Amino acid sequence: MAQHTRVAAEPFLHVADLSMRFGGLLAVDGIAFDVPEHEIFAIIGPNGAGKTTVFNCISGFYKPTTGSIALQGRNIARIGSHSVARRGVVRTFQNVRLFKHMTVLENLLVAQHAHLLTSFPAGLLKTRAYRESEQRAVETALHWLDIVDLREFANRESGFLAYGHQRRVEIARCMVTQPKVLMLDEPAAGLNPQEKRDLQALIRQLRDKHGVTVLLIEHDMSLVMGVSERILVMEHGKPIALGTPEEIQGNERVIKAYLGEE
Numbered sequence: 345m346a347q348h349t350r351v352a353a354e355p356f357l358h359v360a361d362l363s364m365r366f367g368g369l370l371a372v373d374g375i376a377f378d379v380p381e382h383e384i385f386a387i388i389g390p391n392g393a394g395k396t397t398v399f400n401c402i403s404g405f406y407k408p409t410t411g412s413i414a415l416q417g418r419n420i421a422r423i424g425s426h427s428v429a430r431r432g433v434v435r436t437f438q439n440v441r442l443f444k445h446m447t448v449l450e451n452l453l454v455a456q457h458a459h460l461l462t463s464f465p466a467g468l469l470k471t472r473a474y475r476e477s478e479q480r481a482v483e484t485a486l487h488w489l490d491i492v493d494l495r496e497f498a499n500r501e502s503g504f505l506a507y508g509h510q511r512r513v514e515i516a517r518c519m520v521t522q523p524k525v526l527m528l529d530e531p532a533a534g535l536n537p538q539e540k541r542d543l544q545a546l547i548r549q550l551r552d553k554h555g556v557t558v559l560l561i562e563h564d565m566s567l568v569m570g571v572s573e574r575i576l577v578m579e580h581g582k583p584i585a586l587g588t589p590e591e592i593q594g595n596e597r598v599i600k601a602y603l604g605e606e
Contacts, residue, residue, distance in 0.1 A: 354414075354416065354417040355378035355379070355380065355414075356378075356379060356380050356381040356383075356415070356416060356557060357378065357379040357402075357413075357414070357415055357525060357557065357559075358378050358412070358413070358414040358415075358417075359375060359376055359377050359378070359398075359402065359411070359412075359413050360376050360411055360412045360413075361374060361375075361376055361410060361411040361412070362374070362375040362376065362398065362401060362408050362410070362411035362412075362413065363375075363408060363409050363410040363411055364394075364397050364398075364401055364406060364408050364409050365409040370581060371394050371397045371581050372394040372397045372398055372401070372408075372581045373394075373581045373582050374582060374583065375394075375398055375411070375576075375578070375582075375583055376411075376583070377576050377583075377586060379525075379557060379559065380557075381524075381557055382551055382555060382556075382557055383557055383558075383573050383574065384547065384548075384551055384557075384558040384560065384571055384572050384573050385557075385558065385559050385560065385572065385573065385574050385575075385576070386559075386560040386561070386562060386568045386571075386572035386574075386575045386576070387399075387559070387560070387561050387575075387576045387577075387578060388561070388562065388563075388565075388568055388575055388576070388577055388578070388592075389577055389578035389579055389584075389601065390579060390601060390602060392580075393578040393579050393580065393581065394578050394580070394581040394582075395561045395578055396438065396529060396561065397581075398578070399435065399527055399529055399559070399561060401413065401421070402420075402428075402433065402527065402559070403425055403428055403429075403433060403434075403435045403527055404420065404423060404424050404425035404426070404427065404428035404429070404433075405425050407421070407422040408421055408422070415431055415432070415433060415524070415525065416524075418431070420433065429521070431524075432522075432523050432524030432525060433523065433524065433525040433527065434518040434521055434523040434525070434526060434527065435518070435526070435527035435528070435529060436511075436514045436515065436518060436527070436528050436529055436531060437529050438529050438530045438533065440507070440510045440511060440514055441514070442502040442503070442510055442513060442514060442517070443502065444501065444502055444503030445501060445503060446501065446502060447498065447499050447500060447501055447502065448489065448494060448497050448498050448499070448500055448502050448505070448513050449482070449485055449486070449489070449498040449499060451502050451513060451517055452484075452485035452488060452489070452513075452516060452517050452520050453481050453482065453485055455517045455518070455520050455521055456481045456484065456485070456520050456521065481520075484520050485498075485516075485520055486498065488516040488519050488520050489516060491516070491519075491549070492512040492513070492515060492516045492546065493512070494509060494512055494513060494516070497509065497513075507534050507535075508534075508535050508536070508539040511531055511534075511535065511539075511543070512546070515528070515531070515546065515550075519550065519554070519556070523556060524556065524557060525556070525557045525558075525559060526550060526556045526557070526558050526559070527558075527559045527560075528547070528558065528559070528560045528561070528562075529561050530561055530562055530563060531543055531547075531560070531562065532562055532563075532564040532567050533563070540564060540566070540567055543567065544567055544570050544571045547560070547571050548571060560572065568589070569589045569593065572589055573588070573589075574586065574587065574588055575587065575588070575589060575592045577592060577595070577598050577601065579601040584597050584598065584601060585597060585598050
């Protein structure tokens with residue numbers, strides 16, 4: 345009787361032996377984790393732990409010194425941020441990076457430029473295909489402004505929006521590109537308690553209704569514990585724990601890292 349060997353499914357996002365050296369400083373050392381599709385996965389740790397460096401490697405802003413990063417089995421390490429974004433990995437930053445003098449709608453249209461038929465002749469002649477792609481981009485932008493509850497601000501300059509609203513515009517700007525992986529770098533920074541609760545609900549909605557996988561760096565522990573399914577804890581560039589929120593909350597090594605005990 346023939347035996348069937350069960351082949352393990354390829355992890356959706358696979359990070360292995362990731363290290364990043366800046367001259368004599370080893371900022372990230374031996375980071376490894378897998379993220380299944382549609383998981384909300386958080387990376388936490390004290391300031392200077394190397395969390396954002398890991399994000400910068402995954403999103404293509406840094407080329408890691410060693411290690412591999414694969415999305416759906418395809419290597420995305422060292423291909424550059426634009427190529428990583430085209431593969432479906434998009435991100436926000438610790439500091440809001442909107443085009444402050446553009447309207448909210450224009451910010452979302454700019455983000456879609458890679459999906460538009462914007463060859464020079466088509467744009468110059470305003471061909472039918474060009475006009476149709478432009479209209480689809482506007483409809484997509486307005487759809488996402490509805491989801492983040494900001495449609496009324498579509499024609500307002502983004503630099504004049506309240507900080508919490510700017511954060512939501514950034515997320516909408518990511519989502520108009522139809523990403524597979526949404527990376528949020530401290531999205532709750534500067535938000536009030538109600539805005540943090542709204543953010544938590546939005547993150548869940550993006551995963552549950554729109555099928556995105558979420559990677560999150562965050563210092564707000566109530567948000568992390570409330571929304572994440574698994575958490576990687578880093579200290580001094582190294583991984584010290586990986587598990588569910590319940591496992592992380594009870595981990596003595598994590599508690600010591602945060603309390604600064606020897």
